[in-house]
Amino acid sequence: TANLDTKFVGQNIKYFQEIDSTNNYAKDNFESLKDGTLIISEYQSAGKGRLGKNWQSNIGEGIWMSLMLKPEIPVYKAPFLTLVAGAAILNAFRNIGVDAEIKWPNDIVLNGKKICGILTEMVAEVERVGCVVIGMGINVNTMLFPGELSEKATSLKKEGFELKRSDIIREIMHEFEKLYTTYIEYGSKEEVISVCRKYSVLIGKDVYIINKNHREKVYCMDISDDGNLIVKHDDGVIEEVISGEVSVRGQ
Numbered sequence: 460t461a462n463l464d465t466k467f468v469g470q471n472i473k474y475f476q477e478i479d480s481t482n483n484y485a486k487d488n489f490e491s492l493k494d495g496t497l498i499i500s501e502y503q504s505a506g507k508g509r510l511g512k513n514w515q516s517n518i519g520e521g522i523w524m525s526l527m528l529k530p531e532i533p534v535y536k537a538p539f540l541t542l543v544a545g546a547a548i549l550n551a552f553r554n555i556g557v558d559a560e561i562k563w564p565n566d567i568v569l570n571g572k573k574i575c576g577i578l579t580e581m582v583a584e585v586e587r588v589g590c591v592v593i594g595m596g597i598n599v600n601t602m603l604f605p606g607e608l609s610e611k612a613t614s615l616k617k618e619g620f621e622l623k624r625s626d627i628i629r630e631i632m633h634e635f636e637k638l639y640t641t642y643i644e645y646g647s648k649e650e651v652i653s654v655c656r657k658y659s660v661l662i663g664k665d666v667y668i669i670n671k672n673h674r675e676k677v678y679c680m681d682i683s684d685d686g687n688l689i690v691k692h693d694d695g696v697i698e699e700v701i702s703g704e705v706s707v708r709g710q
């Protein structure tokens with residue numbers, strides 16, 4: 460990736476033609492990898508989605524990459540990095556003319572369909588973070604999605620954008636480093652939250668929150684200053700939903 464103007468994010472790249480999962484590689488090798496290393500593969504034989512689902516990672520169709528970070532933060536602060544990545548991707552997309560939105564907390568959506576998923580994983584060492592791995596799967600050139608995905612997923616190409624993958628990656632690294640550094644050094648969440656609020660697909664809508672086997676319809680009011688989803692139950696009770704504890708589905 461030429462002309463990458465970051466200090467460390469994406470400055471070291473591990474590039475593979477094929478791998479099981481870039482997230483797994485990052486977690487298994489974090490001790491020998493430098494902070495900010497980006498792992499990219501053309502194809503993943505066992506790409507992972509959230510909730511144990513598999514993630515289709517065909518050759519040439521997308522950007523399958525993981526950022527390996529070693530922040531000195533307690534474990535409970537790590538999930539917010541998913542929103543940092545989400546906001547960075549939104550900013551990066553907008554810089555290159557793609558007006559995407561976020562379905563809190565880990566889906567990026569374009570014209571109502573999913574274009575990118577984020578899977579954050581961590582290796583923890585007694586309450587401290589060993590490494591955080593932010594996996595990003597971006598559908599770039601996919602034209603055909605199997606089964607029910609055809610209604611729910613899309614790609615940049617399908618939506619009319621012919622973009623170079625290296626340009627997209629460079630923008631994301633640049634935007635991520637800015638937001639990440641601000642969060643890690645100053646603890647500030649403001650910019651990330653404001654981006655996620657501004658381009659949220661959930662706010663102002665009825666959504667389902669799914670917790671294990673329980674599913675409930677609630678009204679989504681806002682995203683809190685901490686990055687939680689503020690929802691209103693049918694009985695009027697207002698609750699903050701923490702990312703990672705539930706799955707949210709639109710109607």
Ligand code: BTN
Nearest residue numbers: 480506507508509524576594596
């Ligand atoms: C989701 O929406 O369910 C998250 C999808 C995350 C996919 C990316 S592709 C690169 C990285 N490696 C993986 O195995 N998964 C993530």
